[in-house]
Amino acid sequence: xxxxxxxxxxxxxxxxxxxxxxxxxxxxxxxxxxxxxxxxxxxxxxxxxxxxxxxxxxxxxxxxxxxxxxxxxxxxxxxxxxxxxxxxxxxxxxxxxxxxxxxxxxxxxxxxxxxxxxxxxxxxxxxxxxxxxxxxxxxxxxxxxxxxxxxxxxxxxxxxxxxxxxxxxxxxxxxxxxxxxxxxxxxxxxxxxxxxxxxxxxxxxxxxxxxxxxxxxxxxxxxxxxxxxxxxxxxxxxxxxxxxxxxxxxxxxxxxxxxxxxxxxxxxxxxxxxxxxxxxxxxxxxxxxxxxxxxxxxxxxxxxxxxxxxxxxx
Numbered sequence: 001x002x003x004x005x006x007x008x009x010x011x012x013x014x015x016x017x018x019x020x021x022x023x024x025x026x027x028x029x030x031x032x033x034x035x036x037x038x039x040x041x042x043x044x045x046x047x048x049x050x051x052x053x054x055x056x057x058x059x060x061x062x063x064x065x066x067x068x069x070x071x072x073x074x075x076x077x078x079x080x081x082x083x084x085x086x087x088x089x090x091x092x093x094x095x096x097x098x099x100x101x102x103x104x105x106x107x108x109x110x111x112x113x114x115x116x117x118x119x120x121x122x123x124x125x126x127x128x129x130x131x132x133x134x135x136x137x138x139x140x141x142x143x144x145x146x147x148x149x150x151x152x153x154x155x156x157x158x159x160x161x162x163x164x165x166x167x168x169x170x171x172x173x174x175x176x177x178x179x180x181x182x183x184x185x186x187x188x189x190x191x192x193x194x195x196x197x198x199x200x201x202x203x204x205x206x207x208x209x210x211x212x213x214x215x216x217x218x219x220x221x222x223x224x225x226x227x228x229x230x231x232x233x234x235x236x237x238x239x240x241x242x243x244x245x246x247x248x249x250x251x252x253x254x255x256x257x258x259x260x261x262x263x264x265x266x267x268x269x270x271x272x273x274x275x276x277x278x279x280x281x282x283x284x285x286x287x288x289x290x291x292x293x294x295x296x297x298x299x300x301x302x303x304x305x306x307x308x309x310x311x312x313x314x
Contacts, residue, residue: 017310019076019282021063021275023294024103025083027091030192032128034157035120039299041091046302048099051077054309060104060210060250064273067282068289077309079103080275080294082214082252083118084111086195089203096208105203106214106252106275109239110169111194118218119176120161121192126183127157138182141167141175147182165255168224169217204243212250213240213271220255221262229262233269249273256294263290 025037027044039047051057055077058066063078079096081088084107096103108118116122127149134149140163147156160179164172195203203209215221215232216239224232233251240248249272253262256277266274267290279293280286300308 017075019063019067019072019074020309021060021078021080021282021292021294023275023277023296024079024081024092026085026087027095028085028087028191030121031186031189032124034124034128034154036298039297041095043299043301043305044092045095045099047297047300047305048095048101050302050306050309051079051101052099054306057101059102060212064250064289064292067287067292068273072282080212080252081105081209083108083218084194084200084214086193086199087191088209089195089199093203093206093208097206102208102210104210104212104250106212106250107200107236107240107243108194108214108216108218108254109236110216111218112200112239113196114194115190117188117192118194119164119172122176122188123160123164123179124157125185125188126179127160127185128153129185130183131186132184134182138178140164140178141171165220166223168228169219200243211240211244211248212252213237213248214252215254218254220257221253221265222257222259226261226265229265230269233265237269237271250275252276258291263288266290 024039027041028038029040030038056073056075057077060078060080063076066072079101081092081103084105088105111118117125130149134147137144137146143163145159149156164175167175204211213236215236217232219232221229221232237248251266251271251274253274253276258276273289273292275292275294277294277296279291282293
């Protein structure tokens with residue numbers, strides 16, 4: 001299969017390795033990052049250099065083709081990004097292009113052009129960067145929550161995050177409006193925003209990034225009804241195919257969460273494969289093409305990243 005990058009091939013013998021799909025989110029230095037979603041730009045460069053030196057990097061489409069044919073090299077790697085942060089264009093793209101390494105972005109289509117953070121990042125700014133003290137009860141979506149800041153900021157954030165993630169997009173939007181009135185954080189940093197339509201088009205036309213679908217609102221598919229689930233899947237596909245001007249074959253479940261109904265809905269929407277965030281190693285003979293596992297990449301230095309690639313805890 002033709003590859004515009006050329007294959008990035010290993011230059012040393014690999015022993016005991018297994019194929020991996022790497023899951024990134026951001027290449028950035030945000031003020032707050034409770035889920036460790038960001039890799040600093042200089043560390044991202046180190047990680048790419050290690051992949052160039054030690055691994056056989058494939059475009060995601062070819063990785064999946066060879067996985068399903070059981071012809072995947074043991075040292076194969078593919079890179080994916082989730083959501084659609086603007087830094088994917090401004091920080092990740094030039095570094096990937098310089099390293100001649102392809103990637104695929106699973107795009108949350110409803111966030112395109114949104115002039116505020118993704119809700120989980122905004123919640124982190126509201127709670128974890130709140131200026132001053134809070135000790136009160138607040139009602140969010142009909143449920144009372146005890147808020148104590150700054151002493152219990154991390155606990156408060158996690159409690160609210162758990163409550164919000166299972167809501168419908170409309171319910172969560174109303175809850176976030178309530179929370180915005182209660183906290184006094186610094187202003188949002190536009191560098192933390194999703195891409196605009198123009199930025200997505202630049203990314204798609206770069207020749208470096210392919211795209212896949214990641215729902216409209218980053219919905220937890222097992223937590224919503226069948227009609228809403230089907231809308232999230234089908235509408236995200238419609239938008240992605242409009243942007244890419246071609247058929248989209250891949251999907252990633254938000255938060256990595258899926259169940260039998262979610263997998264069936266993705267299959268019925270004619271996606272060829274879908275990724276979660278956990279599952280059996282890809283070297284196993286039996287691979288569910290609608291629950292392909294990935295490995296989350298953290299802000300690891302070169303040594304820790306290489307240990308992870310070699311199957312050693314980083």
